[in-house]
Amino acid sequence: MLVHSRAGRRAVQVLFLVLFVPLFAVPLLVVLAASFATHWSGVLPSGPTVAHYRAAGRGEALQALTTSLVTALTASLVALTVGTWAALAAAALPRRWRRVLDALFVLPVAVPSVVVGLAVLVAFSQPPMLLNGTRWIVIAAHTVLVTAFAHQSVSAAVVRLDPAYEQAAASLGATPGQVLWRVRLPLLLPSLTAAAGLCFALSMGELSATMMLYPPDWTPLPVLIYAATDRGALFAGSALAVVLMTATLLVLLVVSRLRTKASYR
Amino acid sequence: MTRAPAAGQIEPRAGQLMPQAEQFEPRAGRLRSRAGRLLWALPPVALLAVFFLHPLYLVVQQSFRPDTGGTSLRPYADVLASTAFREALWTTVWLAMASTAGCLVLGFVLALVIAFVPFPGAKTVARFVDVFLSFPSFLITLALLFVYGTVGMANGAWTDVTGAAEGPFRFLTTPWGVLLAEVTYFTPFVMRPLLAAFSQLDTAQLEAASSLGARAPRIVRQVILPEALPALAAGGSLVLVLCLNEFGIVLFTGAKGVTTLPMLVYSKAILESDYPGACVIAVVNVLISVGLYGLYRVVSRRAGA
Numbered sequence: 001m002l003v004h005s006r007a008g009r010r011a012v013q014v015l016f017l018v019l020f021v022p023l024f025a026v027p028l029l030v031v032l033a034a035s036f037a038t039h040w041s042g043v044l045p046s047g048p049t050v051a052h053y054r055a056a057g058r059g060e061a062l063q064a065l066t067t068s069l070v071t072a073l074t075a076s077l078v079a080l081t082v083g084t085w086a087a088l089a090a091a092a093l094p095r096r097w098r099r100v101l102d103a104l105f106v107l108p109v110a111v112p113s114v115v116v117g118l119a120v121l122v123a124f125s126q127p128p129m130l131l132n133g134t135r136w137i138v139i140a141a142h143t144v145l146v147t148a149f150a151h152q153s154v155s156a157a158v159v160r161l162d163p164a165y166e167q168a169a170a171s172l173g174a175t176p177g178q179v180l181w182r183v184r185l186p187l188l189l190p191s192l193t194a195a196a197g198l199c200f201a202l203s204m205g206e207l208s209a210t211m212m213l214y215p216p217d218w219t220p221l222p223v224l225i226y227a228a229t230d231r232g233a234l235f236a237g238s239a240l241a242v243v244l245m246t247a248t249l250l251v252l253l254v255v256s257r258l259r260t261k262a263s264y265r
Numbered sequence: 266m267t268r269a270p271a272a273g274q275i276e277p278r279a280g281q282l283m284p285q286a287e288q289f290e291p292r293a294g295r296l297r298s299r300a301g302r303l304l305w306a307l308p309p310v311a312l313l314a315v316f317f318l319h320p321l322y323l324v325v326q327q328s329f330r331p332d333t334g335g336t337s338l339r340p341y342a343d344v345l346a347s348t349a350f351r352e353a354l355w356t357t358v359w360l361a362m363a364s365t366a367g368c369l370v371l372g373f374v375l376a377l378v379i380a381f382v383p384f385p386g387a388k389t390v391a392r393f394v395d396v397f398l399s400f401p402s403f404l405i406t407l408a409l410l411f412v413y414g415t416v417g418m419a420n421g422a423w424t425d426v427t428g429a430a431e432g433p434f435r436f437l438t439t440p441w442g443v444l445l446a447e448v449t450y451f452t453p454f455v456m457r458p459l460l461a462a463f464s465q466l467d468t469a470q471l472e473a474a475s476s477l478g479a480r481a482p483r484i485v486r487q488v489i490l491p492e493a494l495p496a497l498a499a500g501g502s503l504v505l506v507l508c509l510n511e512f513g514i515v516l517f518t519g520a521k522g523v524t525t526l527p528m529l530v531y532s533k534a535i536l537e538s539d540y541p542g543a544c545v546i547a548v549v550n551v552l553i554s555v556g557l558y559g560l561y562r563v564v565s566r567r568a569g570a
């Protein structure tokens with residue numbers, strides 16, 4: 001306890017609320033309120049309606065939601081596989097090589113995602129791999145971007161693994177494959193699910209690389225939200241944003257339930 | 266030679282660890298050759314090379330190839346001489362630095378209150394911060410459009426109260442709007458490592474300082490701040506890099522007056538189809554960001570984060 005007097009504590013808490021509520025709580029509430037409105041010219045929105053949600057549940061918007069979900073799921077699964085593989089392989093390497101591998105895999109975090117988009121666009125607009133104009137170019141870019149995060153969080157967990165378990169398993173005659181599948185991966189499960197949630201959330205909200213790459217028939221939800229706000233349809237855009245947030249949170253909730261189950265096993 | 270074990274190779278039943286004296290092979294998994302281990306690391310690296318490293322190399326290559334043909338420094342000369350680029354570079358750098366400073370101050374104050382002046386619901390607030398991190402950045406700009414936009418909440422309140430035709434808040438399409446959005450969005454990135462660091466701080470230190478007569482500001486300055494410095498450094502440099510690379514917030518602001526380097530890459534490549542120019546800006550942006558990110562890694566490793 002830093003502040004002992006009751007008045008002082010009250011003052012600090014009021015300061016906290018004055019900073020926290022307008023900056024963090026209000027923006028999310030405002031988007032939620034706007035998604036149910038048609039006008040906002042006073043303090044509060046007016047013209048309550050659910051028409052934006054009805055529009056968000058069909059046609060282009062529904063397709064964008066499935067596009068986003070499919071992209072995020074594919075990208076997360078591939079990123080998790082590649083990132084975990086790289087983290088496990090790096091852990092077995094000598095120190096110098098491990099550093100090189102780690103540096104290579106975190107590079108996409110530091111490179112601006114717009115540049116990742118540009119690079120993927122430049123590379124896959126020419127033979128031998130002509131992906132431009134297909135959905136695969138979007139999925140490839142998302143995978144590159146989130147693999148870095150998957151690798152980072154899994155390799156942090158690999159370092160903390162107690163080697164006694166795998167040594168015990170190996171000394172009892174388990175093959176390297178069995179050690180991996182029955183000992184190391186189950187021990188890593190909590191961090192794997194955490195990484196999966198992170199990758200999914202990032203991919204669902206990814207806009208920068210997507211704006212460089214998306215073909216007309218594979219428009220993820222963030223692009224559609226941008227298109228809506230760009231043409232002035234702010235209220236329809238908010239409804240789409242709420243759909244995006246809800247979908248992300250629902251998947252994260254499922255993933256975190258998996259995680260608590262895994263950690264109690 | 267070792268191969269990656271495919272899932273199908275391990276039969277569920279055979280996977281049970283049977284202690285058999287004859288098969289006793291201590292550390293069977295460790296006796297692989299060095300070459301074998303390197304080979305193990307090859308598939309993910311190959312994928313990274315095809316989908317990231319080689320494309321990045323192509324960007325660098327393209328930045329030396331003007332549309333007129335041949336290989337030259339022409340694109341660099343053109344871009345570096347243009348005022349649009351210089352303005353974008355300056356805007357990017359000062360916005361990122363100002364946002365980082367704002368995030369550090371705000372994040373420190375908020376984390377301090379959550380950790381050391383706890384109130385009912387502080388845990389919920391800490392969890393809310395985590396949720397906040399999983400939302401895309403452009404949502405903040407979208408929200409600010411309703412709060413401070415030309416017909417938003419703040420201006421609406423002003424016109425209601427004063428009866429004026431227009432409200433006074435029109436900073437949203439200026440760099441200040443981007444600054445506000447970036448500070449809002451990135452402050453949780455500073456708060457998270459700080460809260461982690463504060464949770465490891467022994468409160469006995471605070472009690473001791475307090476019982477020796479130190480008041481709250483002095484405790485913050487002399488006990489808490491030194492402990493928080495590594496987390497502040499790590500969080501701050503991460504936010505600096507993320508701000509340099511931020512695109513969604515600037516795009517949603519829709520201001521013609523605010524152009525940052527990522528925005529310039531986008532408009533050159535997609536709107537003007539000037540790929541060599543876009544690649545030059547991309548190279549500059551990557552050099553700045555990767556340099557700073559390298560610094561971040563060194564700092565956070567030293568801090569043990």
